[in-house]
Amino acid sequence: MMSKIEEQYKAATPKSAEMAARAERVMPGGDTRTTAHHRPYSLTIARGEGPFLHDIDGNRYIDLLGNYTSLVHGHAYPPIVEAITRAANGGTAWPARSEAQVALAELLCERVASVEQVRFCNSGTEAGMLACHVARRLTGRKLILMARYGYHGSYDDLELGLAGHDGERTMLADFGEATSFEALLTERGQEIAAVFLEPVLGSAGIVAPPAGFLERVGEAAHRAGALFILDEVITLRLACGGAQAIFGAKPDLTMMGKIIGGGLPVGALGGSAEIMAAFNPRERGAIFHSGTFNGNPATCAAGLVSVRELTQDRIDAMDARAKKIAEELKRAARQAELPFSVRQFGSLMNIFFLDEAPPATINRQDSRTIAAFHLAALNNGLFIAPRGMIALSTVLTDELMTEVAERAAKAMLDVARDSG
Ligand SMILES: Cc1ncc(COP(=O)(O)O)c(C=O)c1O
Known part of the structure; x- marks a missing residue:
C-alpha cells in the first residue's frame, strides 16, 4: 500500500x-x-x-x-556566475593553460600544507585513478589498502570499499582501528602500493577519525614503503587547509574535487614536488596523463572564486x-x-x-x-x-x-x- x-x-x-x-x-x-x-x-x-x-x-x-x-556557496553564486560568464565569453576550453588554471593551482598549493604541485582532472573519481597510477608506478606494487565503506569514486579498484569486501587488487581494513591497518601493512606491506583514507568518512555516514588514527596509519604505510593518500574531495570544505590541517595528517598525495570547481566538473591530485614529478612530461618514462578538459578555464575561474571565498x-x-x-x-x-x-x-x-x-x-x-x-x-x-x-x-x-x-x-x- x-x-x-x-x-x-x-x-x-x-x-x-x-x-x-x-x-x-x-x-x-x-x-x-x-x-x-x-x-x-x-x-x-x-x-x-x-x-x-x-x-x-x-x-x-x-x-x-x-x-x-x-x-x-549555494547555486548561481553571483561572483561565480560572473567568473564563469567571463570565462565562457573567452571560450571554454583550449589545449593550453590559462591564467585561472595557474592561479587555482597556486591557491591550492598555498592552502593545503602537503601540496606543492597539482594536476587537474575532471572528477574526484579520476583523481583516485591517478593516485592509484602514481602509487603503483612509484612502488612497483599493485595492492591498494582502504577503509571498509570508504568511498573514493567510481573506479573499480577503489569502489570495493562500498562492497565491503576485498578484491583482486584491493584490501580493506576498519576505519578508526589503526591496528587493523597496521596488521595488514605488516603482513602484506611488500605488496601494498598505497593506503587511501578519507579523513572523515563521507558516504559511510560522516565518521570522524579517533585521535591519532590518521597519523598511525600514515606511519605504518611509510614503514611498509607504501604511499599514504588522503581523499579530501569532500573534506577540503572543513578548514582552509583541508581536514589534514585539522588532524595534523601528512599525506604523500591528496585527492581534491567538488568545491575546487565552483560547481563545475573537477578533480585534482596534489602532493610534494618530488612525487608529482612522476607526471613531468619532460622526464623519460613519466606517467601519461591527459584529458581534453583538464584544468579548463571555466572550471578554474569558478573554482578560484569558490575556494578564495571559503x-x-x-x-x-x-x-x-x-x-x-x-x-x-x-x-x-x-x-x-x-x-x-x-x-x-x-x-x-x-x-x-x-x-x-x-x-x-x-x-x-x-x-x-x-x-x-x-x-x-x-x-x-x-x-x-x-x-x-x-x-x-x-x-x-x-x-x-x-x-x-x-x-x-x-x-x-x-x-x-x-x-x-
Ligand atoms: C570522498 C570522495 N572521494 C571521491 C569522490 C568521487 O568524486 P566524483 O563524484 O567527482 O567522481 C567522492 C564523490 O562523492 C567522494 O565523496
Whole structure:
C-alpha cells in the first residue's frame, strides 16, 4: 500500500513523474547517478538559486545538500556566475593553460600544507585513478589498502570499499582501528602500493577519525614503503587547509574535487614536488596523463572564486549553524517520538533513525525510515541526500535555518504518522 508520504510526493510532482518515465526509456532506472536515485522517482530540477532548488512542478526546496557538498556557496553564486560568464565569453576550453588554471593551482598549493604541485582532472573519481597510477608506478606494487565503506569514486579498484569486501587488487581494513591497518601493512606491506583514507568518512555516514588514527596509519604505510593518500574531495570544505590541517595528517598525495570547481566538473591530485614529478612530461618514462578538459578555464575561474571565498570565518559560521540544526533535529525527533541520532562534523552531518549512530556502514538498519523521511523532507521543502546526509552552504542564513528546523519537525511528524 502506498504511504501517505508517497501519495503526497506523487501529488506534488506530476511533471517530475512524467519526466522520470521519459528518462527511464533512455537511461537505466531513469537516472545517471546511482547515489541520487531513489523511489518512487527522483525529481527533475528546473533551476538552483542561492540556497534553493526549484523543480519543474514549481516546488521550492531549501537545499541542504549542495550537490553532495560541492556547492559550498549555494547555486548561481553571483561572483561565480560572473567568473564563469567571463570565462565562457573567452571560450571554454583550449589545449593550453590559462591564467585561472595557474592561479587555482597556486591557491591550492598555498592552502593545503602537503601540496606543492597539482594536476587537474575532471572528477574526484579520476583523481583516485591517478593516485592509484602514481602509487603503483612509484612502488612497483599493485595492492591498494582502504577503509571498509570508504568511498573514493567510481573506479573499480577503489569502489570495493562500498562492497565491503576485498578484491583482486584491493584490501580493506576498519576505519578508526589503526591496528587493523597496521596488521595488514605488516603482513602484506611488500605488496601494498598505497593506503587511501578519507579523513572523515563521507558516504559511510560522516565518521570522524579517533585521535591519532590518521597519523598511525600514515606511519605504518611509510614503514611498509607504501604511499599514504588522503581523499579530501569532500573534506577540503572543513578548514582552509583541508581536514589534514585539522588532524595534523601528512599525506604523500591528496585527492581534491567538488568545491575546487565552483560547481563545475573537477578533480585534482596534489602532493610534494618530488612525487608529482612522476607526471613531468619532460622526464623519460613519466606517467601519461591527459584529458581534453583538464584544468579548463571555466572550471578554474569558478573554482578560484569558490575556494578564495571559503574563508575561515565562513567555515566557522557554517559549523556553528550545523551544530545548532543537529540539536534541533534531535529535539524534533523526540517530539515525534522517533528514535534518532546524528553524526555531525563541521558543516557535514548524517542523520539516522536509530537510538545510536551505527559504526561506519552503508547497510542501514533504518533504511525504511530514512527513505520515508527523505520523501517527507522533500514534501516539506527540504532537499537532503536519500541516505540522510546534509551539507550546509555559506548562503544558508540563520533565518533559513529556523525554517529548516520547522520543516524538518513537520517531516518527522509525517514519518511518525505513517509508521504508527
Ligand atoms: C570522498 C570522495 N572521494 C571521491 C569522490 C568521487 O568524486 P566524483 O563524484 O567527482 O567522481 C567522492 C564523490 O562523492 C567522494 O565523496
